Structure formats: C-alpha cells, structure tokens
Amino acid sequence: xxxxxxxxxxxxxxxxxxxxxxxxxxxxxxxxxxxxxxxxxxxxxxxxxxxxxxxxxxxxxxxxxxxxxxxxxxxxxxxxxxxxxxxxxxxxxxxxxxxxxxxxxxxxxxxxxxxxxxxxxxxxxxxxxxxxxxxxxxxxxxxxxxxxxxxxxxxxxxxxxxxxxxxxxxxxxxxxxxxxxxxxxxxxxxxxxxxxxxxxxxxxxxxxxxxxxxxxxxxxxxxxxxxxxxxxxxxxxxxxxxxxxxxxxxxxxxxxxxxxxxxxxxxxxxxxxxxxxxxxxxxxxxxxxxxxxxxxxxxxxxxxxxxxxxxxxxxxxxxxxxxxxxxxxxxxxxxxxxxxxxxxxxxxxxxxxxxxxxx
Numbered sequence: 001x002x003x004x005x006x007x008x009x010x011x012x013x014x015x016x017x018x019x020x021x022x023x024x025x026x027x028x029x030x031x032x033x034x035x036x037x038x039x040x041x042x043x044x045x046x047x048x049x050x051x052x053x054x055x056x057x058x059x060x061x062x063x064x065x066x067x068x069x070x071x072x073x074x075x076x077x078x079x080x081x082x083x084x085x086x087x088x089x090x091x092x093x094x095x096x097x098x099x100x101x102x103x104x105x106x107x108x109x110x111x112x113x114x115x116x117x118x119x120x121x122x123x124x125x126x127x128x129x130x131x132x133x134x135x136x137x138x139x140x141x142x143x144x145x146x147x148x149x150x151x152x153x154x155x156x157x158x159x160x161x162x163x164x165x166x167x168x169x170x171x172x173x174x175x176x177x178x179x180x181x182x183x184x185x186x187x188x189x190x191x192x193x194x195x196x197x198x199x200x201x202x203x204x205x206x207x208x209x210x211x212x213x214x215x216x217x218x219x220x221x222x223x224x225x226x227x228x229x230x231x232x233x234x235x236x237x238x239x240x241x242x243x244x245x246x247x248x249x250x251x252x253x254x255x256x257x258x259x260x261x262x263x264x265x266x267x268x269x270x271x272x273x274x275x276x277x278x279x280x281x282x283x284x285x286x287x288x289x290x291x292x293x294x295x296x297x298x299x300x301x302x303x304x305x306x307x308x309x310x311x312x313x314x315x316x317x318x319x320x321x322x323x324x325x326x327x328x329x330x331x332x333x334x335x336x337x338x339x340x341x342x343x344x345x346x347x348x349x350x351x352x353x354x355x356x357x358x359x
Contacts (some may be wrong), residue, residue, distance in 0.1 A: 044305045045202020045252040051081045051197060053307075054263075059084070060109050067102050079310025082111040082197045082327060091118050091128045091319060094326070100131045103321075105179070107132075108261055112195045112322035112329075119317035120182055122146040125345055129180040132184040134348040136169070136176060139246060140225040150344045156337035163333040165196065165303040169346070170269040170326050171222035173250045176324045177349040183342050187335035194311050195322060196303035196331040198265030202255060202359075205266070205302065210255075213295065214356050216287065217253045219277035220269065222246070247272075253281065253354040254299070257326050264359040265326055267352060270300040301327040324349065 004012070037045040057059075059077045060068075068075060068086075076085040082206060086106065091351045095103075096226070106113050120128065129148075137143070138150040154160040160298060174256050183191075202210070229236050234242070242248075275330035278292040279285060287295065303309075322329060 008293045025059075034189070040208065043204045044204065044307045045204075047176070047200045047202070048197075048307050050083060050203040051200035055071050055109070056138045056305045062224070064102075064105050064109055070100060071099070072104075077110075078114075078312065079189060079195070079197075081308075082198050083114070083195055083310030084110040084112075085114045085116065087116075089115055090113060092120055092124045093294050095128075095131055097118040104132060105325055109320060111197060111199075111326040112312075112320060114316050114321075115311055117321040118315055118319045120181065120319065122149045125149065125180060125182055125319075125343060129347050132347050133177055136172070136348050138169075138346060139242070140156065140222065144343060147257050148345055152342045152344060153339075154333075154335075154341075155339045159193075159336050160333035160340065161332060162331035164271065165300070165328045165330050166269045166271060167267060167328050168269075169200075169345060170220040170252055171272045172224075172268075173247055174349050174351050176323070177347040178321060178323045179344050179346050180319060180321050181344040182319045183316065183340070183341055185341035186314050186316050186318075187338035187340045190332060190335035191338075191340045192332050192334075193313050193320065194309050194332065196305075196308045197201070197265045197293065197327070198256075198303070198326055198328060199258075200269065200308050201266045201302045201305075202264050202309075204305075209298070213292060214354065214359065215281045216238075216255075216295075217251045217276050217277070217281050218268070218279070218292070218296075219249050219251050219274045220272040221249045221274065222272065226272055236325075252352045254278070254295075255359065256325060256352045257355040257358050259350055259353075261326075262355075262358045263326070264354070266298070266302060267325075271298065279293065295305070304330075325352075 034046065045189065060075065072088050074087040075086060077083065078085065103113070116131065123146055125146050126146050135148045142151045142153065144151050162323060167175070168179060177198050226239065252267065254266070254268055256265050258265060273296065275296045276289040276292045278287040278295060280287070
C-alpha cells in the first residue's frame with residue numbers, strides 16, 4: 001500500500017475529526033427548521049423551495065392541467081417555477097373566451113409561456129396581445145407597420161444591447177402587464193433569452209433585507225433612451241417635447257404585489273432606476289445616496305442567480321409571452337455579427353403597489 005504524503009494524511013485525519021464533531025453537534029441540536037438551514041447571505045435554494053411549495057409542489061395546478069388536456073395542449077416545462085412551452089396552439093386563429101382564460105391562467109401560473117411555429121403577421125401578433133388588455137406603443141424605438149409593434153433589429157452595425165437583467169418600462173407610471181415577442185430572424189448561434197422568477201427571488205432574500213426595504217421606493221426615468229450627449233443628443237426642442245408629454249421621473253416600490261396572484265416580487269430596472277433615489281414611502285425620508293447605491297448594488301444581481309432562471313432558445317416564428325410583474329429577462333448578445341430580429345407588443349399594466357400583509 002502506498003504511503004500517504006503529509007498533506008493527505010493530515011486531510012484524512014482532520015476530515016474524520018470534523019465529521020464526528022459536526023455529527024455530534026447536529027445530534028445535540030436536533031432537527032433544524034428549514035429557515036435555519038440557509039444562511040442569510042445565500043437563501044437562493046430556500047426561495048425556490050418556498051415558491052415551488054406555494055405552487056403545490058408541481059409545475060401547474062391540476063385545474064390548469066385538466067384544461068390543457070381538454071384543449072389538446074401539451075406542456076413542456078423548461079424551468080422549475082417558471083417557463084413552459086405550449087404545444088398544439090395556433091395563435092393566428094381567433095380565440096374564444098375558453099382559450100383566453102386558459103392562456104391567462106397559464107401565464108399567471110408559469111410567469112412566462114412560449115409557442116413555436118407561429119409566424120404571425122404584425123396584425124395577428126397585435127390581435128393576440130389585445131386579448132389580454134389594451135396596448136402601449138413604444139416611443140423610443142423603431143415601430144413596425146402596425147404602430148403597436150416595436151422592432152428590435154440587431155446586426156453587425158447594431159449589436160444587441162438588452163443583455164442586462166431588467167423589468168420592462170419602469171419609467172412609465174403604469175409599467176406593462178407583459179409583452180408578446182416573436183422572432184422574425186434567428187441567428188445561426190446564440191440569441192437566447194433568459195427569464196428569472198421575481199417571486200422566488202423575493203422569497204430568497206435575506207429576511208433582514210426584506211424587512212428593511214418593505215416600504216422603500218425609488219424614482220425611475222428614461223434618460224438613457226434619449227440618445228446621450230454629443231452627436232447622439234436629441235435636439236433641444238424635441239427633448240423638451242418628450243419630457244412635457246411623457247412624465248420624466250416616476251416612483252415605484254422596490255417590492256411589488258402582483259395584482260392578480262397577490263405574490264410579492266422584487267421589482268426594479270437598474271438602468272431606469274436612479275440609484276441614489278430610494279426613500280421610505282411612509283414619511284418620504286430618503287435613504288441617502290450612499291445607502292441607496294448600496295441597496296441597489298445588492299438587489300440588481302439577485303435575478304442572475306442560476307436557480308431562479310429558465311432559458312428559452314428561439315426558433316423561427318417562436319413567440320414568448322411574459323408577465324412583466326413576475327419576471328425579469330435578459331437577452332443574450334452572443335450572436336454578433338449575425339442578424340437577429342424580434343418584434344414586441346406591450347400590454348398595458350397598472351400602477352405598481354406593495355401590500356405588506358400579502359408579503
């Protein structure tokens with residue numbers, strides 16, 4: 001038998017002693033509550049477990065599964081608590097109330113739903129989105145022939161730049177309920193979109209941070225969409241008109257209560273949020289620039305934890321329908337210099353609010 005060197009002999013001896021000590025300590029303490037098993041700085045697994053438990057420890061409810069079976073829809077779940085591809089659905093056809101109710105329930109339960117091989121025209125995509133509410137045109141992007149269609153067109157001269165975790169249009173007084181996006185041109189490699197569960201993220205936060213921020217809000221604006229300075233600056237007259245017609249600077253809570261499910265989620269867009277603007281909604285008292293920036297720095301990375309994420313690989317004509325009140329998303333920019341074209345239609349939402357009793 002080979003003689004162990006000093007390090008390996010020490011490692012084996014110490015491992016045995018530490019294991020025995022830990023087992024004795026655990027036996028003395030008895031079985032710990034789940035909450036105590038996760039340190040405050042790493043509760044990601046606990047957040048997922050709590051959200052999964054709240055979902056009945058199954059991807060969809062029995063009621064939704066029964067409805068899918070009756071309609072001939074097959075589910076392909078790509079994430080634990082979010083993200084499902086719905087097969088055998090044709091979004092180009094007029095939808096009756098039974099279908100609309102079913103798809104809304106699927107969206108609420110799965111937070112983002114997907115469809116392949118749709119190839120909708122602009123008007124068909126808009127008509128589908130209208131089943132779920134009024135629509136919002138987008139003032140800072142390229143519209144399609146239908147004014148409610150935003151075209152996101154990237155190529156060798158216009159690289160993708162949505163590769164940051166975000167919640168859409170938080171600069172609006174009433175950010176969107178959700179978006180319906182369809183790929184028109186898919187790059188030969190890359191271009192996936194990632195979605196992260198804002199409800200599980202909230203549940204996975206340090207409880208002390210949850211408590212400290214439950215009455216905190218911040219100011220959002222669209223300054224980064226105005227072209228910046230230098231040669232990209234907007235004419236002063238147009239800049240004044242934009243700010244006079246579209247409110248510049250709106251307040252939203254950091255934690256948001258979902259108006260339909262009642263769940264609490266982490267709600268922020270790090271690019272639109274003024275990082276120094278956080279304040280207590282009960283008395284208007286600002287947290288101060290240093291504390292605000294510290295909080296935002298901690299929160300803006302939470303959605304990137306892999307446990308919260310599902311990843312969708314687009315195909316030609318694929319459609320994604322996400323609940324902007326329940327997820328953040330991230331469009332990977334790993335396909336340059338290839339072309340990627342996506343059309344997005346945005347469904348009108350309501351003013352975000354936070355109800356601590358439901359949290």
